[in-house]
Amino acid sequence: MDNLINDINILDGSEAEACETVKVSKKTNTGKDRKLYIESYGCQMNFSDSEIVSSIMSENGFDTTSDYEDADVIFLNTCSIREKAEQTVRMRLSQFNGVKRKKPELMIGVLGCMAERLKTKLLDEEKIVDLVVGPDAYRDLPNLVGEVDEGQKAVNTFLSREETYADITPVRLNSNGVTAFISIMRGCDNMCSFCVVPFTRGRERSRDPYSIVKEAQDLFDKGYREVTLLGQNVDSYKWSPEVNNKARLEKSEVSEIVNFANLIEMVAQIHPDLRVRFSTSHPKDITDEVLHTMKKYENICKCIHLPVQSGNTRVLELMNRTYTRDWYINRVDAIRSILGEDCGITSDMITGFCTETEEEHKDTLTLMDYVKYDFSYMFFYSERPGTLAEKKYEDDIPLEVKKRRLSEVIAKQKETSFERNKRDIGKVHKVLIEGRSKKSAEQLQGRNTANKVVIFDNEGQQKGQYVNVLVEDCSAGTLFGKITERKNDL
Incomplete structure (x- = not known):
């Protein structure tokens, strides 16, 4: 999300x-x-x-x-x-x-x-x-x-094992003309115990990579400068050609199986001025190959949404997340090692899941201290009909406890977001202009590679342009700066 x-x-x-x-x-x-x-x-x-x-x-x-x-x-x-x-x-x-x-x-x-x-x-x-x-x-x-x-x-309400809508050209709704979404896969094979998505969106299936590249190329030709590749779990993207696609693959020297690292490289190669983002990654599937591909291309944005849900291994097992706290930390360490400390990492978190203790809740807080998320989407647990958790576990944490734990997580995230943004002060960021600031027509706004909003004075630039912005101040959610001739530091 x-x-x-x-x-x-x-x-x-x-x-x-x-x-x-x-x-x-x-x-x-x-x-x-x-x-x-x-x-x-x-x-x-x-x-x-x-x-x-x-x-x-x-x-x-x-x-x-x-x-x-x-x-x-x-x-x-x-x-x-x-x-x-x-x-x-x-x-x-x-x-x-x-x-x-x-x-x-x-x-x-x-x-x-x-x-x-x-x-x-x-x-x-x-x-x-x-x-x-x-x-x-x-x-x-x-x-x-x-x-x-x-x-x-x-x-x-028929659920398909094949439908990807690959041949349909979307009508861009409320578009700013600069950024757009591209769906690369549908459904989900992960059976997280709290989640209804496998039941409402069906099994996982990947879209033909050539249709994805074609859509991205068309968007770039129309003036778009950023695409976000979407899937419930993009890291498990995997496409195998049918026999009638084989000649086309041999001609383009692409291997028969296209994984997610291959796909983001294909999209990044369309043009250096086309930024590539993606969402969402699953901690059990994100590979070093993906991280090294991100490092190879400046236009693949250095920001990864890596939902953790809980910082405690026992709770993660109850959630059927199929990874441990240590595994998650290993993936974070790989991101920091390969892509650097400035790579944005964001998350989802749930407080008050079934049987969660105070010590297990504290494990989430200590993991937040370790990772230093740039921002997060945070909720208290809400039981959903038909999920594995609803069938197997009692929703036994009182609402007031869920809310209190959530408030502690939110407070920590606000503090961490501010700390992460303060690190950007004095640095020059390459910013893609998305339009006017919401608060002032005299200012423009855009995002840097880490997906942070940057506000700066309007000096006649147009949306869709890249500018270098020297960050001079920040809030917990926004960077403020001025256009400079210096090259970006990130």
Whole structure:
């Protein structure tokens, strides 16, 4: 997950979902008969999926609108990772109920993980919902819309072992024209005991690397200067060609099996000015080969999201994370050794998992002291129906204890984030300009290789340009500086 909140990218279990990022479709007007309004909740993968949905609908007679009251069809692309995420969607549906009373022909659909988890039950619980579609069934949307047009309710929550949407060119929603997401794989084979993703997104499958490179090249040609390769676990990306692809592989001198290190190198070689990021890495799978490839290419950003969830080995075993505290530390040491101390490391953490003791909670705090994360996404444990933890373990930690432990983790992360940012003062950073600062039109903002936001005075530069910025000050979540002619130190 990669949501943004406040100045420091910290989420907690109480306020996180209330502040969960909502992405609304941009307005297009190409003369099509009907208008689609789409909102996305949750992770970057959902945002990427909404761009695929918009493309499919555009090819089937729909423009998009940024005003749901103008829409003929409303889609909510949902998250099911926490209970409150689903509550947020239900509240939004209740708001749309008033619109549908005035406009009975309005079609409302629920897409994504919540749709996959609840299936037909959602139609009974939310009477205004006409259409329920899981993450692997978006190609069927035009047919399902047709069924609703004929007066029926429509459902498709089939999970595929092959679907990657590799041939669909996404419609970039709310794009800044500089950065974009590229989905490289779908599903997850990791059965973390607290997680619903394997049940809502299906088994892991990797996308054809040539379609990924083609999409990245097309984005660069259109002026984009940064792509983020997305997957539930990008390190396990692995693609093997079918027989009819073999000649193409031999011609390009690519080995028959393309792993994640091979893929990021292929994308990095498109152009030195195209930055490459990726999310999310799994500690059990990230390899030295990936790290050495990152070191080899300046345009592969030096930032790794490496969710730990807990700093205690027994709790990690209960979570079925398939690594130990020592294994995780080994991977952090490898990152620091190969990529240097300035490489950004970010994390996810859960406090108050089933049977977690005070000493085990302290192990998380001491691991944070060791790693020195640049920022983290932090939650207290919320039991989800159908998960292995819900079936096997008692959710026995009182809510007030979960929240108190979470507050301790948040306090430590704020302190560490500030410490990490202070290390950047006096250094020159290569920054990709993403646009104006949110707080002042007189300033611009962008990100450095470690994915830190950098604010500096607007001297006439344009978004999509690279500039060297001397950092002069910082907060816990932002760097402040001025443009300089010096080369970057990172």
